[in-house]
Amino acid sequence: MKKLTLTIISSALLISGCSMTPDYERPSVSVADVYLHASNSKEIQQQLTQQNWWYKFADEQLIELVEDVQQQNINIKQASERINAAKAYHQSVASYKVPTLSLNAGVVDLRFSENEAVAGGLIGDIALPDSFGGGYISGASRDSKDHFIGLNASWELDIFGRIDSMSAAAKIRAEQAEVMKTAVNTAVTADVINNYLQYRGAQSRLAIAQQNVVQQEQSLALVRSLFENGYSSELDIANEKTMLATTKSALLPLKTAQQVHLNRIAILLGESVNQTKLRFTDAPLPQMQGLVPTGLPSQLLTRRPDIALAEREIAAKNEEVGAAIAAKYPSLFLTGAPSFVAGDFDDLINSDSISWSLGAGVSWNIFDGGRAEAMVDMQKASFKQSVLSYQHTVNAAFNEVETTLYAYANAQQFNTQISKAVSHAEMALNKARVLYRAGLIDHISVLNAQKQNNQLKDAEVLARLNTATTVVMLHKSLGGDWQIKK
Template structure:
């Protein structure tokens, strides 16, 4: 044992070994706070008139991941999946993941040594009478900053968290994209149905106007009835181009989400179809599930992690930095003698730098990072509360819209009967034309409102799926396209 101690303490190699061993032990130290997931109080159950039991229909998370299939509309499912495949915002988010991963690689490169090679050739003269000389030099330089206090490791930790945040941001774009594509599709089908309603009622009103004209020519009614009938026809006709314009603009919006030029999907979506409907059996779970499910919440948590790690990066600047530098090279006056042993030079040794006279700047930077961490924690809390509110809003909207639709269904049935009776009485001369106009306008309004309510039920359900964080699956590699 004494012999080993003598070797380690009385030889150059031994002293170097001890020095490196001490650095290795110190390198296990990491300054700054360690990240711990934020603790946020959330309700144990959903509140409000839209609250339902925490049901978990067959499929659970998978049902949320591909919720659009619940509508049993193949074209809707195809549009959503094509949007996920080709949407530009999603591809931008994917590029940001690559950027974050590359930045992580830059941060991690500081954990290892750096090696560079150099070469130089100079030819010159020191005075007018002196000979012209040449000088050749070639060599390698290496340096390694020993991460004694963990500043580099904290930087890598922050970069890892930023990669995770980028992954979650991409998922959040996908959640929004799926919901927006489905919402626009429902809106398009609703507009097409409202167009059909307007045109159908227009035909009915044109028939009534023709009947009124004939009765006027027969002297049974006044010209006022004819004018009123023509005004109603013109009013209903004026709605048609507005609905056509809205339908065309909605089509363009869908095409934009799919990275398609305007009009490229016109033929595919031209034929009217029913407004898609899905049963309201949604895997709600409990509010705490949002913390694990919603990508924006997961991204906000990763943001806290990155901010916490950056505090450690700033704290590490308070302490000295140790580096080991080495160089090996050759220099000679001629190229032929450059590689001779006599031309070789080398150096090796440690170096220490310390921002001892910049502590004010370093301490201020630490406070900056702490403030950023606090902002991240508050933003996380805000994101959680917003998520809970969005679910509650979607739940109550869904329940109340169903009540609204039921009342409108009854109104449409009553208005159809009123139109039929008013037409019969008017043909018999037992009522004036204002009752016919009122009944026809009531039917148009109630049918149009019913179509909008039917669409609203579907869009409220889409909003609920989005609020729950539906639209992505854990099995899909976060770094790749589906």
């Protein structure tokens, strides 16, 4: 028996490790040498090497905000816990590759029924027939007590690599959890930067509107003075009041926008709005200093978390296909239970109290109505879906980069043109005021010049804000490392 058992174990160990998992190769994707709009400006041809790129905004409050949000954000903390859970799951699955041992100890107190049909007659004194000389012999005791201590061991030999494939898939899922944390970190960081920019943008627009209110109140006072001296009309006063009321009406939406973005920043930080408000002192809308690098298209495949996540999904599905194939084949189990059993506790640790059981078995579903084959087909279909999903993710990523590059180039040009327009509008307004005081033009011309100047100043802030947010979108679409390096 011992020889047979050793033969079975040796044979199983020799053939173990035979994997049914198909060979896996990372998917290859053909990419262009340069981005579609790379020739539009020289800055989009540089390598993306700088970490903590938001430092180029030269805004200390923004830098501190990013550092804190990466430490405090609840979604990032949840992503970290998902990594811990995924690693624990991998360890749990991998543990099936080694024997399971359990220690058992205790006392068993038994009482048998004397009226039991089969064994009841064996309890107590048993009368012997006359042919055996008559008399009585002692039977089994009705009450018995046993003490025991021992081990139970079980082991499934992974002959066809089913457990190996499941373990490899679980390891890949843990890698995906780490990629997911990177993606969450990127999303949260981009979100807090965008909201900070929007907050500063609303603040700048509000300051412009408030300055316009002051100027228009001064202008209204001037018109009233001219009216009193016979150089203006009630129509001029009414028009000036209309302009002033219109400008004042714009203050409330801007205050609302400022508060909304402040609230969103507080949520991202996981703190109260009052705490967040104390972080900020008056500051202008930050602008990116220097060039915006982009790198090469091929680098996008390794930088973007969504592409990395999709690739790891293919690898995990490939392992699950292997596990499904291996499940069609036999499983070999080895079991053992050495122990000490004695009626008297003093005799428990004694060579005469040793008992054991050893076993080896095979489990194989030779007919299941095609269930195992259907599971393989299902996993193969899931694998093909993950490949298609990867292709779609890559295509969408390159499209996003191209679109954002185009938007970035146009945003820069728009910002330049708006700045020129603001300069011309200020000159026109100053000239209109001089001509009006000289009586050479009517007040409507002054109002039109003032309205155009106010609109262009507001548009200039919006253009700067649009350029800044496009920079964030560009860095996000290009992937890269968004983790604070300390």
